[in-house]
Amino acid sequence: MTRGEANDPTGGTAKVIFQPSGKSGRFAFGTPVLEAARELGVAIESICGGRGICGRCQISVASGNFAKFGVTSQPDNLSARGPVEDRYAAKRGLAPDRRLSCQARIEGDLVVDVPAASLIAGQTIRKDASSAHMVRNPALRLFYVEMCPPDLHTPVGDADRLIHAIEQDFGVEGLVVPFPLLAEVQKVLNGADWKVTACVDISGVRPELVTLFSGFNDRLTGMAVDIGSTTVAAHLVDLMNGEILASAGRANPQIRFGEDLMSRVSYVMMNTDGQARLHDAIIQCVNELTAELLENSSTERQHLLEAVFVANPVMHHLFLDLDPTALGQAPFNPGVSSAVRGHCRTLGLGLADAARFYFLPIVAGHVGADAAAVVLSERPDREKAPVLIVDVGTNAEIILWDGAQLFAASSPTGPALEGAEISCGQRAAPGAIERIRIDRETLIRRFRIIGSELWSDADGFDAQAASTGITGLCGSAIIEIVGEMLAAGILSADGIIRGPRTEQEKERLVSAGRTFAYVIRKEGPRLLLTQNDVRAIQLAKAALYAGVKLLLEKADLNTINDIRLAGAFGSYIDPAYALLLGLVPDVEVDRLKSVGNAAGQGALAALLDMDARKQIETMVLKIRKIETALEPAFQTHFVNAMGLPNSLDPFEKTRGRFGLPPLQENTGGTGRRRRQGRRER
Structure with a gap:
């Protein structure tokens, strides 16, 4: 009789509750905890197939009487540690209160705590000033299998036997082995004594083999890259636990071809090799960042198997080697707006040979994948009240949630606000x-x-x-x-x-x-x-504010009380001075906050969670896109916004804060005061 059976009235079964999910069920004594978790849909990770090798499936048992569950839980209600767990503990370390769920068997009622690091779709904290969490549910997974060598009695091909082993051990059905990998599968299996770790992309209609490692491997990393007009920022992430291993950034080398986006488009139009030169420059920049991240984190290139990219439409096209000239003239039609997937080697990227990339969808001709990433990071659509998000940069992108619909636009602010073109x-x-x-x-x-x-x-x-x-x-x-x-x-x-x-x-x-x-x-x-410096700053801020006013007008909003400054540059702007300059509508200072590099955080979210990709692909189709260049009202708002802080809008809160006199009644360059919006939120 086992320890649990002595006081068990159910004849050899125990109640098991998994936290924090709260999922529960009854299981026969001797059932491995990992098996119970899988039956209940608790996604505990195990890349070694329950062999006690990877250590990803660790759990702990809560002690005490849990009246709401009707159970008394204690660590002794699990089987004692065996040689497999002892071997793992000696080799890698295992805390006294931790067990490997693939080895620990149920011998009594249990409340099982599953740490975030053990969940396939767990939570990880972003490595920045934000305290928001990200779901870990990556597209790439590792599966370790041990296969019997082929013999005369089982005349089945190597790839077919691999497919069967992964399905049998992990329940992965319909695995596709692409033709280019068939030779690699044969070579690796024969050279690894039929013990291999398969990296599989499970995000498609059918799972697909990405690459094969000899023996056991539990290293899998990805890269999230935000390609800005001025700066390129990248993060290297451990896809097994969500930890950011290294971060790096550098100036976009395309600046030497043009400070702003339209000057780069013009360079392409005026030079037969312009597109190739701009494409090569950004690919080289990303490769240099990749090498820096790998070196700083002591990560091998073969383990870097996925990259996620975000950028504005012009950077998006130049990175993918698409002609950007259509973006320079109406109707500003992009070559592709949906998400782009592909193999990194086709772009000449310095990741693993088998690495894949995912580029978030762009919203419109002038509203890019970086804006989509901001939406994914901030999720303004989950707020009840209106939200305005401004990604301040060379090409400012503006997102407005009016409580029912998302609006998006971009404004060509140019590089003046970031220091360029200022003496x-x-x-x-x-x-x-x-x-x-x-x-x-x-x-x-x-x-x-x-x-x-x-x-x-x-x-x-x-x-x-x-x-x-x-x-x-x-x-x-x-x-x-x-x-x-x-x-x-x-x-x-x-x-x-x-x-x-x-x-x-x-x-x-x-x-x-x-x-x-x-x-x-x-x-x-x-x-x-100088006076020219001031004028350049006025032009930049007027373009940004005019875009904001245009979206508020389209949404029929007069005021807004939740404004967020995004972007690396936006992180360092003092909110009071952003208001004094007239970058954004007048609010109390505590209603204007920085949210950091939200585009980069959105790229991280898409890297760590394949479901986030599906969400943003659906969301961008519902965003109402506003092309500022085609809106007559934009010029009116632009003229008014040249004033400091504004020629028409009173900015009473900001004027009072800085002791400025109230705005005198005037036409603000419009001929008459405009009728104010009908709604206030």
């Missing part, structure tokens, strides 16, 4: 000014640079800045200095830098031809903010 601007790097304040009386500035936590008027700043120098203003400081100049009365509401009024002010406000400039730094490299 003292630069990319974010050590030595760049990232924060700046101007005294309202003396007009003297103080600032902080990347690489130092001290302000420039603090003791010790000069010593800290000596190693990097003070090299220019990055995007966050560019937004702040315009706001500070406005609040200090240096800038008029229409963006004109005034001249000096006192001798003291002549040190800060200097003549620059027919206009004036503000002196940020006199010594070292002289840093000035």
Whole structure:
């Protein structure tokens, strides 16, 4: 009689409850916990087929009397550890309260705790400032099988025997072995004593063999890549547990062919080899990032078997070597808008030879897969109240949820907000000014640079800045200095830098031809903010705000109280100054928040969860796409948005916060005040 049978009134069965799912059932004594879990649909991972080799199926048993379940659970209600678990514990370590569910057998009532790392569709925390969770349900799976050598009595082909073994051990039916892999299957099986680990893509209509490893292998990684116009960011992820192993980023080398998207499209149109050169540049960049990620994580290339990509439509086309010229003129029709799947080797990518890639669908001709990824990451459609998401960048993408429908548009802001095309601007790097304040009386500035936590008027700043120098203003400081100049009365509401009024002010406000400039730094490299700089910033922010206003108008919304700034650049913008510049509609500061690189997080979600891919493929078909270039109202909103913070919209909250006078009643360049929207949320 087993330990559980002594007080079991059911004649050799026990009640087992799995947490956190809450699924339960009765099972005969001696049933492996893993088998019970599978019968109940609890997706505990096991790539070794229950042989106690992989250790992925670990569980623990809760102790105590659980009245709501009607059971008393204790670790002794499992069979004692046997030689297989002892061997695993000696080799890899196994905590005292952990058991391998493939080896532990039921001998009494149990409440089984399944840790997230043991679930095929478990949860993993993103490696960034966000606390949101991602589901782990990857498209690629590993299955370890041990097969008998062929003999005269079983004249079945190697590939067929592999298919049968995987189906028998793991229940994977209908496995397809692509023709190019047949020779590899034969070679690996014969050289591995018929013990192999199969990597299988289960996301299609039928599961498909990706590659075969000799012996037991439990290493499987993927890469999520956000290809921005300015920056390319990549994450290497352990697909077995969701852990981010390494992250890297670098400037998009296509910048040398054009700062913004349309200049790159023009380069393709004007040069016969333009498309090839731009394609080669981005492929080389991704390959360099791949090599960096592999080296920094000590990961072998053969284990990097999947990549997920997001990008705006022009970057999407150039990466896939598609002609982007149609995106430069109406009706802005993309070569393909649905999700793209393929083999990495066809693009010349430096992943494993058998690696696959998945490119998220693009929303419209000017609204890309990066916007789709933002939707996937933020899921505004799950909110009851309207949500506005702005991915700030060279090509700003705007997403609006009005409580019933998603709207999307893009605005060609250009690179000015990120530091390009500004005389003292630069990319974010050590030595760049990232924060700046101007005294309202003396007009003297103080600032902080990347690489130092001290302000420039603090003791010790000069010593800290000596190693990097003070090299220019990055995007966050560019937004702040315009706001500070406005609040200090240096800038008029229409963006004109005034001249000096006192001798003291002549040190800060200097003549620059027919206009004036503000002196940020006199010594070292002289840093000035010129009238042309201010105008470039106004043009960029006006394009962004006009796109936002257009979507609000289409949704018949007058106000919105949940605004999210996305993108790596958006993460560093001070919300108060984003409002003062007039980047987004006027709200209380706590209603405007940064959500980090949401496009990159959406790429991670699609990498880790194959169901997320299906969800976004369905969602993009329901998004109402607005092409700003085809909307007459866009120009009206653009003209009004040239004002600081706006020529027509009052921005009462922001004006009050910074002590600015209220907006005077005026036409704002429109001829008359527009009728306000009919709905408020």
